[in-house]
Amino acid sequence: KQEVTQIPAALSVPEGENLVLNCSFTDSAIYNLQWFRQDPGKGLTSLLLIQSSQREQTSGRLNASLDKSSGRSTLYIAASQPGDSATYLCAGKTVSGSARQLTFGSGTQLTVLP
């Protein structure tokens, strides 16, 4: 069974700092890994999706990497801004027959201080 862990549970950084959020997973037979952002009381917004055959994806100031052999993914945020404050969730997708199941980590709550 896939298990996904995110450490730390909370992170506070000053504005402008580059930061890395960590995600680890137990099953290396991962189909893809998706990073989400969740604002308080809101739904999930997909940020980046990395296929199992890829090593990284980039979107603006965000860069996500995937290392299947070590069971790790990282989300790099460059030049952080107060608007980046949110909870960041990673989720690994495994495949069994026709099923495509996402297993979520419990998230990292990021606060960027002005």
Add this chain to the structure above:
Amino acid sequence: NAGVTQTPKFRVLKTGQSMTLLCAQDMNHEYMYWYRQDPGMGLRLIHYSVGEGTTAKGEVPDGYNVSRLKKQNFLLGLESAAPSQTSVYFCASSYPLAPSEQYFGPGTRLTVT
């Protein structure tokens, strides 16, 4: 496109009452999912569907039933609500083939007293 929508946004139930949560998507996705989110536990899959007329159990299916009578709709039912079902419920949908990115609705906050 509205994407994934959920009805209602908030609901308070008493123990033993029943209700149905509605999820609708306008992206012609084959796959649909229901998750619950509890503090400190991330999201957990309740049930999912790989196509119209099909449903399957996820990680935490007990106490819930689902139906997928139309491709665009996925219903989650609570027959006899319990306080342990107090949670935020999210619906999602995706295409079956890669990249099969999941798109989420805004959530339904349910409180069972």
